[in-house]
Amino acid sequence: MPIHCRRPPLxxxxxxxxxxxxxxxxxxxxxxxxxxxxxxLVFGPExxxxxxxxxxxxxxxxxxxxxxxxxGATVSELGTLGGPGSAAFGISDTGLVTGAADRLDGSSHAFxxxxxxxxxxxxxVSSSGAGVNRSGQVAGTWVDEAGENHAFLYSQGVARDIGxxxxxxxxATGINRAGAVVGSSFLEGFTSFQAFxxxxxxxxxxxxxLGTLGGPSSWAAAINDNWQVAGTSYIDDDTQHAFLYSGGVxxxxxxxxxxxxxxxxxxxxxWVVGFSTYADDIPGIDFSSAFLYRDxxxxxxxxxxxxxxxxxxxxxxxxxxxxxxxxxxxxxxGDCRAVLLNPVPEPQPAALLLAGLVLGxxxxxxxxxxxxxxxxxxxxxxxxx
Numbered sequence: 365m366p367i368h369c370r371r372p373p374l375x376x377x378x379x380x381x382x383x384x385x386x387x388x389x390x391x392x393x394x395x396x397x398x399x400x401x402x403x404x405l406v407f408g409p410e411x412x413x414x415x416x417x418x419x420x421x422x423x424x425x426x427x428x429x430x431x432x433x434x435x436g437a438t439v440s441e442l443g444t445l446g447g448p449g450s451a452a453f454g455i456s457d458t459g460l461v462t463g464a465a466d467r468l469d470g471s472s473h474a475f476x477x478x479x480x481x482x483x484x485x486x487x488x489v490s491s492s493g494a495g496v497n498r499s500g501q502v503a504g505t506w507v508d509e510a511g512e513n514h515a516f517l518y519s520q521g522v523a524r525d526i527g528x529x530x531x532x533x534x535x536a537t538g539i540n541r542a543g544a545v546v547g548s549s550f551l552e553g554f555t556s557f558q559a560f561x562x563x564x565x566x567x568x569x570x571x572x573x574l575g576t577l578g579g580p581s582s583w584a585a586a587i588n589d590n591w592q593v594a595g596t597s598y599i600d601d602d603t604q605h606a607f608l609y610s611g612g613v614x615x616x617x618x619x620x621x622x623x624x625x626x627x628x629x630x631x632x633x634x635w636v637v638g639f640s641t642y643a644d645d646i647p648g649i650d651f652s653s654a655f656l657y658r659d660x661x662x663x664x665x666x667x668x669x670x671x672x673x674x675x676x677x678x679x680x681x682x683x684x685x686x687x688x689x690x691x692x693x694x695x696x697x698g699d700c701r702a703v704l705l706n707p708v709p710e711p712q713p714a715a716l717l718l719a720g721l722v723l724g725x726x727x728x729x730x731x732x733x734x735x736x737x738x739x740x741x742x743x744x745x746x747x748x749x
Contacts, residue, residue, distance in 0.1 A: 402710070403708060405672060405675075406706065409434065409702065412434075414682070417455065417689070421684065422459065426450075430443070431452035445481060445483050446467050450466060458498040460477065462484075462504065463492065465481060473490065487525065488509070492506075495536075497540065506523070515536035530550070531550035531551060535547045539587065542589070548560065548584060549571075549573075558574060561584070561587070574614060577598070578599050579604070580598055580601065584609075585627050586682075588630050589632050595607055606655075620641060620662070621643035622645050628680060628681045635657060636656075637689055639653065640652065640664075653676070665680060665705065672693070674696070675703075677692070
């Protein structure tokens with residue numbers, strides 16, 4: 365039940381010390397309703413972008429055209445499959461990494477990294493891994509000779525197509541510990557596309573459309589171990605909002621008022637990260653703003669981070685259960701970097717109360733000394749108001 369902060373009765377009739385303690389106690393009581401998260405910013409390598417984060421705060425992405433793994437201090441390049449470039453898009457809670465890497469023949473294949481890159485691109489002319497779980501299962505997209513996208517699940521050394529929602533086109537974007545996959549697929553007739561949830565048990569499998577927020581299309585970005593799904597949906601023909609799908613219900617988690625909001629990542633607490641725009645943003649000129657959605661509220665990460673300076677946090681791609689966030693920040697001069705946002709612990713009511721009691725004790729001692737001085741006629745008492 366929400367705590368409503370109301371003025372204590374007869375507040376101004378209290379003497380100064382009880383007034384101070386009453387205010388402190390009142391602030392402590394209201395903290396659950398007023399507290400907002402705070403973050404400290406750690407910069408990654410130059411010319412880099414983030415894609416995902418694991419439970420230990422390690423971030424993967426791309427820097428200088430190559431896939432990297434960054435633990436907050438050391439950057440490790442993951443290499444390629446013989447070609448010039450690579451990019452990492454997903455990391456499991458145990459540090460397995462997936463993405464796409466170039467080959468000598470010029471194609472790009474999905475990879476699974478576990479101390480070294482393994483080519484798992486078994487379907488089509490090219491492929492890319494998007495998400496990986498601790499079992500080494502990979503969800504991603506493969507491309508056929510006609511250039512059409514298809515969703516795949518790589519499991520126990522084999523990659524296979526997981527189907528679609530009626531049209532021969534789909535993409536997979538996330539996977540949870542149980543091997544459930546989310547993504548998006550065109551509907552029959554290619555009239556629109558929707559977020560989907562794919563799951564398998566034994567020899568049976570199903571792929572289910574998750575619907576929309578009222579607009580024509582939607583797409584999923586991530587799924588957690590509680591089977592909640594984060595994604596994006598149009599609410600009309602022009603405006604897109606982020607959603608959190610839970611228990612069969614797609615919930616609109618809002619926006620900053622602009623036309624574009626997109627969810628990117630999700631943790632097991634149901635916290636969502638992504639980006640949004642404001643109503644007065646000018647497309648192509650103003651930056652987007654990374655957001656954190658938690659406990660029913662959406663926060664602009666630029667407003668709750670410790671001193672971003674000339675940097676703007678444009679997009680957030682992943683969040684772990686500790687609340688650490690993988691994001692990308694840029695300056696207006698085009699310098700962009702992957703950044704790690706570490707949560708700053710919130711003050712505890714007990715700590716505030718202890719500070720208030722210490723302050724109250726000091727205040728009482730000062731009043732006693734002042735009374736003694738006044739009684740002895742040795743000093744003039746100056747009132748602090």
